[in-house]
Amino acid sequence: MTRARILIVGGGFAGVECARRLERALSPGEARIALVAPFSYQLYLPLLPQVASGVLTPQSVAVSLRRGLHHTRVIPGGSIGIDTKAKVCVVRKITDEIVDEPYDHLVLAPGSVTRTFDIPGLTEHARGMKTLAEAAYLRDHVIAQLDLADAATDPAERASRLRFIVVGGGYAGTETAACLQLITTAAARRYPRLDTRLIKWHLIDVAPKLMPELGDRLGTDALRVLRQRGIEVSLGVSVAKVEPELVTLTDGRALPCRTLVWTAGVTASPLVATLGAETVRGRLAVTSRLTVPGADGVFALGDAAAVPDLAKGDGAICPPTAQHAQRQGRTAAANVVAALRGTPARPYIHKDLGLVVDLGGKDAVSRPLGLQLTGLPAQAVARGYHLMALRTNVAKVRTLTNWILNATAGDDYVRTGFQLRRPATLRDFEYTDTYLTPDQIQARTHAFRPR
Numbered sequence: 014m015t016r017a018r019i020l021i022v023g024g025g026f027a028g029v030e031c032a033r034r035l036e037r038a039l040s041p042g043e044a045r046i047a048l049v050a051p052f053s054y055q056l057y058l059p060l061l062p063q064v065a066s067g068v069l070t071p072q073s074v075a076v077s078l079r080r081g082l083h084h085t086r087v088i089p090g091g092s093i094g095i096d097t098k099a100k101v102c103v104v105r106k107i108t109d110e111i112v113d114e115p116y117d118h119l120v121l122a123p124g125s126v127t128r129t130f131d132i133p134g135l136t137e138h139a140r141g142m143k144t145l146a147e148a149a150y151l152r153d154h155v156i157a158q159l160d161l162a163d164a165a166t167d168p169a170e171r172a173s174r175l176r177f178i179v180v181g182g183g184y185a186g187t188e189t190a191a192c193l194q195l196i197t198t199a200a201a202r203r204y205p206r207l208d209t210r211l212i213k214w215h216l217i218d219v220a221p222k223l224m225p226e227l228g229d230r231l232g233t234d235a236l237r238v239l240r241q242r243g244i245e246v247s248l249g250v251s252v253a254k255v256e257p258e259l260v261t262l263t264d265g266r267a268l269p270c271r272t273l274v275w276t277a278g279v280t281a282s283p284l285v286a287t288l289g290a291e292t293v294r295g296r297l298a299v300t301s302r303l304t305v306p307g308a309d310g311v312f313a314l315g316d317a318a319a320v321p322d323l324a325k326g327d328g329a330i331c332p333p334t335a336q337h338a339q340r341q342g343r344t345a346a347a348n349v350v351a352a353l354r355g356t357p358a359r360p361y362i363h364k365d366l367g368l369v370v371d372l373g374g375k376d377a378v379s380r381p382l383g384l385q386l387t388g389l390p391a392q393a394v395a396r397g398y399h400l401m402a403l404r405t406n407v408a409k410v411r412t413l414t415n416w417i418l419n420a421t422a423g424d425d426y427v428r429t430g431f432q433l434r435r436p437a438t439l440r441d442f443e444y445t446d447t448y449l450t451p452d453q454i455q456a457r458t459h460a461f462r463p464r
Contacts, residue, residue: 021085022049023050024051024055026315029048033346034343035350036085047088048085050078050091057076061074062189068419071145073408088104089107093105094457095288096455097308097309100115101113101458103454123284125281126280126283127443134256136439139255142274142276147442150437155272159175175212177274178272179274179276180277183276183278187224191242194214194242194243213243214244214245221248223239226368227368231378235370247262284448296319298319300321302358302359310352314341315337340363344359367381369391377394379392399412
């Protein structure tokens with residue numbers, strides 16, 4: 014009997030969980046499983062701000078795919094186009110070689126990319142916080158600004174190097190600003206010519222509230238913590254223009270600044286546009302069973318899919334969180350197995366378990382199962398949740414060890430020289446300009462189409 018070809022696109026929470034469940038449910042004789050991912054690890058995104066601040070090493074949040082997957086062929090690259098009629102996925106390997114991967118069942122979990130807007134200078138001068146490389150680069154860049162400010166003789170240069178702006182009042186932006194502000198304040202003690210009062214952090218967001226998903230009380234508590242630390246929080250404001258040494262805001266302020274961190278939301282992977290399928294706010298429209306209507310054998314989940322949230326009802330769709338993505342991976346695996354064995358598929362239903370926001374140090378805000386917590390209790394819940402969510406014991410031990418070491422010994426504030434000579438842009442890290450057009454895809458997959 015011919016083994017079914019199952020292809021999973023994406024090595025994030027959704028894709029990896031789906032692969033793990035498929036390995037458990039299917040024997041090697043039933044199916045061949047392959048996973049397309051640009052890196053050989055699953056990135057634990059919620060802890061990325063702690064990598065940027067140096068609390069955690071990059072290896073702590075990069076969980077090896079090959080350690081957790083035993084019967085899945087890992088294809089090192091990214092999908093750049095899909096022909097659902099020919100049942101072919103076009104893959105660009107990390108060597109830039111382009112290959113065609115036929116499939117019988119396709120699980121699309123390509124995730125999301127940083128959402129940008131048509132703001133002059135944004136893509137040329139902003140830094141992102143979506144990938145492991147961006148977090149490592151941002152840490153190097155921030156420490157470099159302290160080094161250069163300490164050596165500067167011009168007060169204007171020093172002021173621009175010591176001002177840091179984070180755009181985006183969601184979880185990523187708030188945690189990034191909070192964690193990095195702690196590192197610059199602590200590091201300044203090692204620089205005899207720097208006054209900590211000269212270091213200025215700004216968090217700005219066009220929304221009227223900080224992290225509205227947390228509710229008014231916890232959002233206000235988080236805002237209070239940030240402002241007590243000296244972080245200036247400006248709501249109802251956005252960026253009008255970005256220059257190498259100046260950031261202009263929509264309220265007219267022009268701030269000397271050489272570090273703009275852009276975390277103002279995400280959008281579905283550009284791969285979604287190559288399918289020619291219906292979308293909802295840029296995400297693939299799928300059924301409650303995670304199937305893509307009109308595309309035989311195709312499932313979509315995670316950040317790239319508009320999955321109906323049956324627990325909420327009223328036409329709601331699941332938010333792009335790790336909690337939902339991981340559980341959708343389990344449902345997708347069960348439904349792929351059901352399709353292979355001719356049994357009924359099941360709908361995806363999951364009630365949100367709550368939210369955790371780690372503000373660094375002893376500060377956090379959490380809402381586990383509706384219970385609102387702040388301070389050390391919230392921090393204990395946040396870190397406990399992250400430890401449980403990490404997929405391997407090795408990752409858990411690394412993370413816990415890093416937390417203990419940082420709390421007891423602190424940081425040496427060493428920079429590695431990563432991307433030292435050429436400033437890295439958002440496009441350099443997320444490769445958003447590598448996708449094929451529908452015509453280019455069909456030209457490649459013509460031979461695979463049924464006649």
